[in-house]
Amino acid sequence: MLSLALRGMRTRWVTFVGSFVALALGVGLIATMGLALAATFDAPKRGTERFAGARMVVQASRELAVATPIGVRTSPLANPPAVPRKWAHRLAEVGAVAEDRTFPVSVSDDAVLGRGQGAGAPPVGHPWGIAVATPYRLSSGRAPAAPGEVVVTTGPGARIRTGDRIEVGTPEGTGTRTVVGTVPSAGFETAFFFTAAEAARIAPRIDRVTVDADPAAVRAALGDRSGMTVLAGADRRRADPAPDRDEKALVSVNALLGTAAGITAFVSVFVVASTFTFAVAQRRREFGLLRMAGATPGQVRRMVYAEALVIGVLAAGAGCALGRWGAPRLAGWMSGQGIAPAWFRIGEQSWPLHVAFWTGLTVALAGVAVASFRAGRTGPTAALREAAVDSGTMPWSRRLAASAVLLTGLGLLVLDLATDPGDLLKRKTYLTQPMVLIVAFALLAPVLMRPLTRLLTWLPARLPGAVGMLAGQNAVAGVRRTAAVAAPVIVTVALACSLPGTTATIGEAKAAEVRAQSRADFISSAGGAGRALPDAFLAEARAVPGVTVSASRSTEVTVLEEGTALVRSEAHAVDSAEELAAVSELPVIAGSLSDLDDHGIVVNEEWLTTRVGEKVPVWLGDGRRVRLRIAAVLAVGTGSNGVYVTAANAAGAGVDRADFVVAGDTDRADVERQLRAAGAAHDVEVMPAGPWLTAHHPRTSESTRLGLLMILVIALVYTGIALANTLVMATTDRARDLASLRLTGATKAQVLRLVAVESVMVVAAGAVLGAAASAVNLLGVRAALGLLDVGSGIVVPWLEVAAVTAVTALLAAVAATLPAAFALRTRPVELAGARE
Template sequence: MMLSLSRQNVRRNRALFAGSFVALGLGVALIALSTMLIWSVEEFTATVDPADEELLLALDDTMAMLGVVAGFSGFMAIFIVASTFGFAVTARQRELGLLRLIGATPRQVKRLVRGESLVVAAAAAVAGCVLGWLLTPVALWAMNRRGLAPGQIPLAAPWWPMVIAAGVGVSVAFVGAWIAARRAARIPAIQAMREASAERSRIGIGRALTGLLCLVGAVVMLVGIRAGNAELALALSIFVPQLLVIGLVCVGPLLMPLLVRLLTLGLRGNVLVALARENVLAMPRRTTSLAAPILAISGIAGTVILSLSFAADWDNGVTRQQLQAPVVVTGGDERTGEQLAARDDVGVADTGLLVPMGIGADGLESGDTAEGIDPEAAAAGRGTRAHRGDLSALTGKSMAVSRSFAWDAGVSLGDVVPVTFGDDARLELTVVAVVDDANTLQESVLVPRRLAEEHGGQGTGTWFVDPASGVTPAAMVSDLSRDLPDAEVLASEQWVADRDEETRANNVLSMVVVLGPSGVYAAIAIANTLLMGSLQRRHEFIATRLVGATEQQVRRLVVLEAGLVAGVALLLGSLITVGVAVLLRAPMTDGLHDVPLTIPWGSLLSIGVSCVVIAVVAAVAPARAILRGASPAQAAAG
């Protein structure tokens, strides 16, 4: 009975539920797309010959990238869908209050809202799964064309990914509507009618505790990160902003009014600004829901962009500080190494051997690689040094690991670690040193060069050359460029600059891949939420015209309100971005003397400008249509 009533209510009020349908449908499509891409790559990987290590390594990198994409997409979809469904129910306080007034019990109100959310969620889940399935072949083609995926990865059977996406979407929508409906059902009929015109900024104990736990947990993780672990800092830059966004949205009804007053400080003399301010302050829950998508994308995307830039700064600083050799040779073949070793004007020609090697009892997986080095040559050429232990003890059955790898893998100095090489040989190696991280110069796991040779190690193709006494670096570059035509010979400063440029270019591509789908979805969600908010204020707009306001004044009022909402959200997003990035940069750069500071202002500003423009246009467009299609006299009838 109640489900039938819910279905009829949705059918009669299609426009009211359209925003929720769009948010959930696109959210399900985003989750389905990410899940199907991972599913397709995983099934394709299972068909690859284990001997094709290069392809398996490329597929492993693709899976890692898609895992991050899925994480971002899943969070944005779940967060926005829950927020949108909660907003849709909150915006119907008057209708729900009237139901209570005519005798509906709290249980009936909750059942009605749950039924409506189930009807909308079922239709949106089907549409979203179909859209995700249609987009997956396009995404696979684009990934292959841009070099992000090896070979032609076929589309796998989509049934399980669709079930996962639909299940997540329906569950989130149901939970979001259920929480809002429970709050509305607890309100007495008369009080519900009063709350239809204004909201209190008070929040429940559960919401307050959730927000507090998220905020405190994020701060503890940021403050507690130990110095020197740059990879952990980068990982936290992905996870911590999500906690902060959830925490701030939970306490939003308390925080938003304070920030609105701050932004309008000194502007209350303007009548429209004062009216926009009061309208926003009167509805703190609605303001929080409208600001949520902007806060999410600005805080998370901004933090990732700034953290990636700081990570590139860290890598550049580490490389310049640690690299000892003034000349770097890349390319060439095995003869290049022999020629360098035979030259009298070369003092040290440091290079390594890459060997497939898995750590632990699970054996070798695709992408597991160690580097065989000569400790003395590596120290002279690359500045490889032990943070703890003795690198000169890297002989026989031993290994050294970077500081970040030691933390991630739970490996300590003196541990005996089982390893598996690419030729299936299994050994136990003793950790004799923990070295400083230097991703551009060396692998995270180092073994004796002789051990790498015994198990099929291949040259890295890079030699760090220190000229013999009396030979200048400039003369060495000139001579080697002439004598090694098949290799590229560069001064170390130029080589470091080239690697830095390559790292930043890869970061840009990574940001497009990781943030692109979530960014597009967030943009649509921002427009969708603001559009919903304006459409539900039809009578308010017409009533404002009735009391003497011109159409242009009403539009300006809407612009100011949308600007205030976007401004508050961007302010909080900026605080997240700056706070997380600053707290992460300190441990990343600990112990480095000269680290550049690069801030991608263009990318950061483009996020803010895009959010403001989308919010204003989405809020003004329906208001303009409403005002043009109705006369002030209609307000009395409304």
């Protein structure tokens, strides 16, 4: 049977080459994504960076630890507390100490500092005394000795020199500083060093203390209840700037590649299975002849499985080699585009190759399973009759499978709408749930293609000439062929519409929700994490007549749900409930904002406890545990409606946003002039609320946009190749039909035009089905937004859909006409009389 299979493969080499290409590319795609995903599981091992020269580092705990019945649960603190001065004095008694302070700094032109400045982190300030515990050493100049003098880090290409005077902004304001020295960049931050006295005036709180003493003496001086953490040896890494930045960077890459791997694996499996099924269906006449010659159903099935096994092993091996070649290039592209960190590299893992190989082989065998069973069961005369005109293209097994998948997709959609509409707005749901609908529409393609092709060819069939009529009739007669060609088009168009369409729709809904909740006329923000608006600016703004100012601070609160899970929530701390109500229109569904005080909290519907008046134990951003009374409950909306507390519970966070409302009888232009003047004096930008919300509203991040683009490009390229591959297989198999057209009087140009029109028409039908699948998904998202009381329309990515459809149509026309032109080089009489 194996020898018969090999001889059959040599005879029908076009079909088997097509299957080989589809499977090799599919396995290569799965292997590439698998290797890239595996590389995100381990971050590089880094040693201590900033405090490599320190013997001991003492800082307040940066982590909340809560004992639960199933163990200690931990969560990072948003606003870790400072080191109390009494402990700094106590430590000075056991060894030499250096107090470290870190505060935000801004410079008018970051380029003067050169490249390599802490991977794009905002500049920060430190006292010069801490430099002895760090890798920084003077490369020019001297240490700062007077107020207004600074030492700066410089990278390659820096234009700053000792003696230069530059504008430097600090929490005190912006002023001119003299550069008295420079130190080479250490790569993890952009640092400005001030005198100890000036740094203490700018930032009074002590972030950490380095101690040159025996660890046991340090711990004895602090005792057991100090709340301080003593770091020595490798633990000093925990005091570095963003010590977990590598792990955090990999979390987003892992999520992106996990989604990409799931989608590309789905596309690969779908297309490979469709290609192998079509390859077997093409050979119904051959199976009929074998059955007539005496072959048993089992022998036919074994031959088909033997062919699939040979093709599968060879193609899966080639795909693994392709994946090993492609994964490093994918990682390099992601690093270059900023999607992944610069150090991201493919490791030596081999398990993704095993997964890809066995997945490809399994899909190849599964793809021929049903078709081979049906081919072996069909009698000789029935197989020959089916070979002439497609019949029975939708057996009951496929009808049941299609119905089950369609009902599952619709059922999941309805279930989410009924129980948790917000779940449809989560990326894992709106990126993966459409796959179920895509499979359903593809399974239903043989049923839907006939009426759809008749509809699409209704007008062309009535135009002069026979091309339109013949194209429609050929498509109706060859449903298996048209369904196989349409399958990759359905996938591509559905992804091109669903992925960017859903993200854009949700992004627009978030922006609309933010705009609807704001009453502000002007807004100012600090412009970066850890930065704060100057108190002097806020005081001058409050002094402007006719203006209500609401200052807010970003913090977090943590709650223990069901006794086992620590849940962190973003929170905004405001000065008063009256000011908050004046500048916003929050979606309150229970309670009242006016009841918010230093002992209260405003929560949203996602909280486990939402009864107004009930007290809930929470941990603030600095780790303090308090019991706060629920003053009001907000609708969850798109997920951006956070938690509100007062400034007393802000854990020392600085004001990072101020909203201004102008009284109705006040001259708005005069108010704007005064606010802008106050902002200019303190290097703060004051913007009208509309432009500010447009610039800062929640939107799809650049890395997410590039990630989705990567998924779409991969899917488009692969399905495009699969489409061309299937069309080459189908057109080559139709050589006798094309020859018959030539014998009836059609010219070569007319035949090629017919083939092109038919392929484009099939692409159009597939595009309609793909658009229908994505429309169901987008309508589900819109329904979810409506149930969440968010007024926003559906954003349809017409440009992406049109581009994908046009590219696939052009590719289909070329892939169909080229083999047809090659086949027509042979005399029609010879082709018509040829035996299969």
